[in-house]
Amino acid sequence: MYLATANAHKAVELGRLLGTAVAPLVGYPAVEETGATFLDNARLKAAAGRAAAPQDAWVLADDSGLAVHVLGGAPGVESARYGGPDLDDAGRVGHLLRELGEAEDRRARFVCVLVALGPDGEELVAEGTLDGTITCAPRGAGGFGYDPVFVPAGDTRTVAELAPEEKDAISHRGRAARALRATLPAS
Ligand code: ITT
Numbered sequence: 001m002y003l004a005t006a007n008a009h010k011a012v013e014l015g016r017l018l019g020t021a022v023a024p025l026v027g028y029p030a031v032e033e034t035g036a037t038f039l040d041n042a043r044l045k046a047a048a049g050r051a052a053a054p055q056d057a058w059v060l061a062d063d064s065g066l067a068v069h070v071l072g073g074a075p076g077v078e079s080a081r082y083g084g085p086d087l088d089d090a091g092r093v094g095h096l097l098r099e100l101g102e103a104e105d106r107r108a109r110f111v112c113v114l115v116a117l118g119p120d121g122e123e124l125v126a127e128g129t130l131d132g133t134i135t136c137a138p139r140g141a142g143g144f145g146y147d148p149v150f151v152p153a154g155d156t157r158t159v160a161e162l163a164p165e166e167k168d169a170i171s172h173r174g175r176a177a178r179a180l181r182a183t184l185p186a187s
Helices: 008-021 038-052 076-081 089-100 164-170 172-183
Strands: 059-068 107-117 123-134 150-152
Touching: 008 059, 008 164, 008 172, 038 059, 038 076, 038 107, 038 123, 059 076, 059 089, 059 172, 089 123, 107 172, 123 172, 164 172
Parallel strands: none
Antiparallel strands: 059 107, 107 123, 123 150
16 A cells, blocks of 8 residues: 655554555655545645556555644644744744643644545545643654644643553554554555
């Protein structure tokens, strides 16, 4: 299965979650993410990957992000562009913390939608979520994106303070990947 993503962190996590069955799609052209939902955008990426992958292979795409309750679900599908196109992960985290300010309600949810397209046009969709809260300052060096400011419900550590296998066990991507694996045809 080929992975249509320009995000190396996602490739590492999905490689861990789905095993050697997953290979980066060299030359994958990043598409404009114009969809209104995670599913729309995952489909756009999967279709672009489909066009670039060998005909007989499955193609997988991931659209994911963070929905913050008190921000009305923002940044949501805009998570990768939150605060402007020139920010990096740390810059987006800083923007999020400024937007939240001293807000008491810091509930948030990570969402991951995976779309797999088969050689004959079959489509498989899987979704996973992780509920938690946003901290007041970043902590930890693992993971990527918003992990340093996200504490999963029931834990005190941020996702960036978890070991990779601990993140995989509870993460939105881990849950989506396990659901997808259960529906993929045996290869
Ligand atoms: P591709 O579209 O090429 O796959 P991308 O990074 O643009 O890569 P998205 O459009 O799906 O991916 O944006 C996802 C955003 O949500 C991005 O800012 C990530 O850092 C963040 N994100 C996704 N999964 C995350 C995770 O497991 N932990 C922390 N942040 C995450």
